[in-house]
Amino acid sequence: MSDRTMRNTRQKDVIHEALSHASEFVSAQQLHQRLEDGGEHISLATVYRRLNAMADAGQVDTVRLNGQQLFRLCNADRHHHHLVCVSCGKTVEIDPPSEQWLQSVAQQHDFTIESHTLEVFGLCADCRAQAERSDT
Secondary structure (H helix, E strand, O other): OOHHHHHHHHHHHHHHHHHHOOOOOEEHHHHHHHHHHOOOOOOHHHHHHHHHHHHHOOOOEEEEEOOEEEEEOOOOOOOOEEEEEOOOOOEEEEOOOOHHHHHHHHHHOOOOOOOOOOEEEEOOHHHHHHHHHHHO
């Protein structure tokens, strides 16, 4: 096994491990900064490539927020969706809507369903409380 292969495997492991400690969705830049702060020197391009490969393989969930792609390791053994706080990034896994509801909506608009994603964005209770304190 070459040094490059071993290094890439180590880099993959380090990126996966860092992502496993993130409870919220994070950007590639945020994850890269966390790695740098922890003394790991992995290029931002490598972090991007690995996160996108993990997303393509279904190993991570990804959402777009404010024009940025965010990543998170999630419970991969069941289908789920997310509530995501647009302020702090707190994320809660939620059950998907019923298949009957999805089929009904598709039928109303003369569509067939090939796949679906559902992410709900809003403010968590802590961020709402903080915003209310700021308004007073």
